[in-house]
Each structure stands twice: as structure tokens, then as C-alpha cells.
Amino acid sequence: MIFRDKTVIITGASAGVGAATARKFAEAGANLLLLARGKKNLESIAQELRDKTRVEFLAMDVADPDACANAFKKANFEFGRVDVLVNNAGYHARGPVSEVSADDIGRMIDVNLRAPLVLTRLALPHLKEAGGGAIINVGSLAGRLPVPGSATYSASKNGLRAFTYAVAEEMRDSGVKFAVVSPGPIDTGFIMSDIDKVSDLTFSQPLSTADEVAQAILDLCGNAQRELSMPPLSGWLTTVSYLFPWLARQLRPALERKGQRVKSALKAAARQRDKEARQAREPKDRSNPEAS
Numbered sequence: 001m002i003f004r005d006k007t008v009i010i011t012g013a014s015a016g017v018g019a020a021t022a023r024k025f026a027e028a029g030a031n032l033l034l035l036a037r038g039k040k041n042l043e044s045i046a047q048e049l050r051d052k053t054r055v056e057f058l059a060m061d062v063a064d065p066d067a068c069a070n071a072f073k074k075a076n077f078e079f080g081r082v083d084v085l086v087n088n089a090g091y092h093a094r095g096p097v098s099e100v101s102a103d104d105i106g107r108m109i110d111v112n113l114r115a116p117l118v119l120t121r122l123a124l125p126h127l128k129e130a131g132g133g134a135i136i137n138v139g140s141l142a143g144r145l146p147v148p149g150s151a152t153y154s155a156s157k158n159g160l161r162a163f164t165y166a167v168a169e170e171m172r173d174s175g176v177k178f179a180v181v182s183p184g185p186i187d188t189g190f191i192m193s194d195i196d197k198v199s200d201l202t203f204s205q206p207l208s209t210a211d212e213v214a215q216a217i218l219d220l221c222g223n224a225q226r227e228l229s230m231p232p233l234s235g236w237l238t239t240v241s242y243l244f245p246w247l248a249r250q251l252r253p254a255l256e257r258k259g260q261r262v263k264s265a266l267k268a269a270a271r272q273r274d275k276e277a278r279q280a281r282e283p284k285d286r287s288n289p290e291a292s
Helices: 016-027 039-049 065-079 102-130 151-170 210-220 232-243 245-281
Strands: 007-011 031-036 055-059 084-087 133-138 176-183 227-230
Touching: 007 016, 007 065, 007 102, 016 031, 016 039, 016 084, 016 210, 031 039, 031 065, 039 055, 055 065, 065 102, 084 102, 102 133, 102 151, 102 176, 133 151, 133 210, 151 176, 151 227, 176 210, 210 227, 227 232, 232 245
Parallel strands: 007 031, 007 084, 031 055, 084 133, 133 176, 176 227
Antiparallel strands: none
């Protein structure tokens, strides 16, 4: 797919995978409408990319259907068309379902599932008018194989995956490409800033970078794949574990032990980086107390 002069809407675009995706599409020459709640970060990303392409942003909550409708009005007003929608915004309140609040359960469903459905519905008339395009949903390996301690998150991502396949069948003659990228753990603040609450099982799988996921999103716009699991071996493992639950239960203790080791190493590396950052901020030329 050629992106020059096409318009791309990206949710959750103020950091992590969303910001990396914005950079990839900017390099490809696409016009951008960036959506997220954090206005300050959106302004920073937009300013960074405006020397490469046209960029607009809207600070909004994707869980608000009226705000979603306004986003498409803004895209049409600023650029006159919409060609690609990337449903990337996500929310995760970790912990056993018995300990997660009703508000957090609702928030995960609203952001991770309801919002992409609403945004897709809003995007379809624009994509049809443009003669085709793509809608890429950012799922998760947790949507392919439910993860204990992430029950609602897994449910929301599983629903998003099912929606992607179903709407692709509904719209198979429309010229619109529908696909879902299903990454494992990604080295972004989404999990790294909450590392103690992230399951050990999650860290048993290799970390992807935000740039790698962003490139996958870009590639999915133009190829024939319906789903891309990242990394591929982890996707294969989720399929096998889903088909053979007894095998998943047998493998889990070993995978959790591996995840514990990885998590400990990541935390140690983070502590070392923090220590080096503190030392770098300290004055280099300290007076020697013994010399005074």
C-alpha cells in the first residue's frame, strides 16, 4: 500500500507503539491524525513529525463515542479523506478478577474492545469513499491464550481478534483490509512501568520493541495476512496451548520460572540505569571536604 498523501488515524498515539507507528507512517509520507488523552505528549510527537508530513492531533478519550465521531470529522476537515485506522489504544488493570474493580473491568472493555468497534464503524464510510484502505487492530498474545491475572484484558483482546476476523468476512468484497497484530510483551511503559504486577508467564516470551510492532502494523496494511503474532514462535505456542490445555498446564511452571528470571534481570537492569542516571545528574566537580 502506498501511503503518500493518504490519511492515517492512530489511537493511543502519544507514547509506545502508537508513537512508533506514527513515526513509521510519517516516514512513508502519510498524513496523520493522532489521538490520545495526553495533550502534552501528542503536541510533542506532532511537533517532531511535522517536518516530514502533515500532522494533526486530538486529545480525547476513545471510550467516548462522541469524541470518536468528532475525530473523523476533524480528519475529513483537515485532510479530506481517511485511508487507514490503527486501533492501538489499550488499558490494563492487572490482578485476579476478584480484586479488580468494576470500574476497571468496564474501562478495559470500553477502551480495548468497544472503542475499536465504534471507531471501525465510523471509519467504514470514509474508507469506502476512498476506494479501500485498512483497519489494523492491536491485539495481544493474551487474546490468543488467556493469561491468569489478566482475565478481563484477555477477554477484551480475544473479542477484538474475533471481531477482526468477523468484520473481514462481512466486508470481504469492499477493498478494505482488516488485520490484527498480536504481540507478546513489548518493551514500553505499558508493562515496564508496572512490572511487579505483570505475570511471570508474560515474561517467559521474548520482548518485542515498539518499532518492531509499528513496522508490523505498516506491513499488514499492504499484505495478505489477517493476523501476525509476535514473535512467531510465541504465536505458535499459544495455538498449541489453546488446542491442548493439558499441555499448557504442564508447561506453565517451567515458563513461569523462566519469566521470573527474566523479570528479575529486567528489574536489575532498570535499577542500574536509574543509578547511572542519578550519578550523571550529580555535580562533576565536588569540593573536597578534607581540603577545606
